[in-house]
Amino acid sequence: MDKKVRVAGIQNSRVLGDKDTNVPRGLEWVRRAADRGAQVIALPELSNTGFFPQHVDDSYFDLAEEIPGPTTERFANLAVQLGCYIIVPVFEVDAIHRVYYNSAALLGPAGVIGRYRKVHIPAWSRGVEKYYFAPGNLGYPVFELPFCRIGITICYDRHFPECYRHLALNGAQIVFSVNNTASQRSHHVWEAEMIATTSSNGIFLIQINAAGHEGESVFHGNSAIVSPRGEFIRRVEDGEHVLDAELDLHDLELARRQFSSVRDVVWRDFGLDGTQASHLLGDGSWGRPSVRNTHPRGDQTGEAAAPTVSRIR
Structure with a gap:
């Protein structure tokens, strides 16, 4: 496995609810x-729709797509053309169970590799995500x-x-955190969380925020790439940017050893037996399943049987 990888996060603006504009811009x-x-x-959270959960409006459910679907197919075709991997956050519908998720699809030269569904769904004065999304x-x-x-x-x-911690214990070297963050409280803790997350887990973090105005939200940007020691490798403020850097995985191994x-x-606190330690400490034993999962509600393929929670229509 090559020890260096070049990553990028897109800090861009979107037009609220306008996939016909947002998808070509994202491409x-x-x-x-x-x-x-x-x-x-990686693109920001809800990259094709913008942050619509600012108000209750059932017409927004019409924006949801399956994975694979129209948006992911266009990005998958681009991934084939460019020979790269793309994380595309979308509003996903499980068409069989009619359950809706805030998701991110991982696409590559071979098509859809997998997806992550946002587990923690907030409810506060500036957002009504719980109305639209079931927990992943x-x-x-x-x-x-x-x-x-x-990991994502x-x-x-x-x-x-x-x-x-789950991602680190399960072997993740790089985590992409995709966001739509506008609140001043989140802005205050934004930097502190990145430092704590990386230094306590020995991971690289690419934390991407949206930019610009959408409805009543003004996204503060401040995307960053952070080392396993909690050091900022690259960072930007507001506005639209490609945030990129070359990451040396050997540096990650050194950080974990030190x-x-x-x-x-x-x-045992994480329901594990300790056999995972070898691939966490950089001894070269990387021959594990291509998708693994420590969460008790997920299986070993990155998929789950049936939804257990409801935002069902």
């Missing part, structure tokens, strides 16, 4: 990132690419350290 941003050599590229039922899958292992979290998930909180975890 163009991905092309720009790939032109700079990015191998894995796929756990915290880790995806093996030819050059690295990645979505926005509010970042306030829950357990997400990142300060390895994952080594010192009491495994």
Whole structure:
């Protein structure tokens, strides 16, 4: 496995509820990132619709798509053309059970590799996500690419350290956190969470926010790429940007050897037996299943049987 990987996050603006505008814009941003050599590229949360859960409006359910679906197919075709991997957050519908999720699809040269469904769904004065989204039922899958292992979290998930600990214990080297964050409170803790998340789990973090105005929301940007030691590799403020960097996985291994909180975890607290330790400590034993999951409600393929929670129509 190559020890270096070039990653990118897209901090861009969208037009609320306008997929016909947002998808072509997203495709163009991905092309720009790939032109700079990015191998894995992530767009912000709800990249094709914008952040519509600001008000209750049943017409927004018409924006939901299956995975694969129209949006992911266009990005998958681009991934084939460019030879890269793309994380595309979308409003997903499980058409069989009529359950709706805030999801992120992982696409590559072979098509749809997998997906993550946002587990933690907030409810506060500036958003009504619980009206639209069921909590994700796929756990915290880790995806093996030819050059690295990645995990995905979505926005509010970042306030829950357990997400990142599950991903780290399950072998993730790089985590992409895709966001739509506008609140001043979140802005205040944004940087502190990135430092704590990376240094306590020994992972690279690419934390991507949206930019611009959507309805009543003004997204503050401030996307960043952070090292396993909690050091900022790249960061931007507001406005639209391609945020990219070359990450050296050897540096991750050194960081885990020098300060390895994952080594010192009491495994039974996470329902594990400790056999996972070898691939966390950088000894080269990477021959594990391509998608793995430590969450009790997810299976070993990154999919789950049937939804157990409801936003059902």
